[in-house]
Amino acid sequence: MKKKLVVSLVLIICLLVPMTVWAASTQVTANLASHLTLLVKGRAIDTSADTPLIYNEKTYVPLRVLSEALGYEVKWNGENSTIEFELPKESYPLIRNEEVDLISVAPNYELVSQWDQEYLAGIEVDVAYTVKNDLTREPVVVLEMLSKDHVVIASGTQLLNTKKGTHKAKVSTSKIRLPYGPEADVKKTFAQDYYYRVSIK
Template sequence: MKKRWMTGIIIAAGLLVPATVWAAAGTQIKAQLAPHITLLLEGRMIGTPADAPITYNGKTYVPLRLVSESLGYEAKWDGQNNTIAITVPQEDYPLIKNDAVEILTTEGKHDFITSMNSAYFLGGINLDFAYTLTKDVSRPPVIVMEMLNKDQTVLTSETKLLKTKAGTYTDFVIGDKIRLPYSIKMAHEDVTKQMAKDYYFRITIK
């Protein structure tokens, strides 16, 4: 699935149909169904008549799931906590696709060292990858690698320029190291295994 930015969405107004909507506090309000409003994502129409936007109090509202999924995000409803979580599927990267770049393979390697005072470990993720540049470009594409924890918090971010001439290439990114919350007494193989559980990477191509 290609990932796109919110700036690519354009809303064009059309025919309005009356509708009744319930506000969050249970108050009945009058809104307008607008099935002829068209949503364009970088010139491509998204949505169906069942995903009709509404207008209320001079503003246009569109289905959150429609917009989120069109941009490559997941929108999940947690009824128990009345919460909507919008996340990026971890298995679907790169987040932004440069049409001239095709990522062939990625391999993240968890790497760590002992601090200079031998009091703790420093660790990060190094990335080996292969890609094809399908055509010559005037501006070098950029790969951005982020290291995240299980809470999806970005801990480090590294960038690297790619080639400008069409062809297939292999390259690498060395990630910054952070202080790891592990005992310095842990065996090295156990540190690597724990890092693989606690940290992951994602890439963006611009």
């Protein structure tokens, strides 16, 4: 059964409002903490669009930013004012937006190299996609590598075509050190132990 966390709307408002926090119906002032760096197993999380806050000597981070970095899908339920967090329903979920449709995603787990008696590896995917109408902004395909625990440990991005039609692109994650010894079937074990997730923003 997939883990699910339901968080009240009141808490979300407290975390997402950029400069003002509400507590017990009283308006208080919080400080933007753009100097902070959030790391998930050594990987920096981009908080440029959702800056953390410091209020009453505590740090508040937007829940969507942190949850997606940990591999959770975030869903808003307007009927009962709750936000649900759950692990992806598929091992390889494809997250689509309204402007671009993903046609296919072909992964390559062969990107394994050896350096100083350690194995380094990343995931590369070939993406086919359709742009419904000419766009004024280049969409971005985001590829994330996840561990067995669905924690994002590496990522990569690639700008896509803005012209209406069907196109192809290639995107790779950065490489990570694999925890395997010389006796392991590295390529096979790598494909079994790590997942990927593709989104277009």
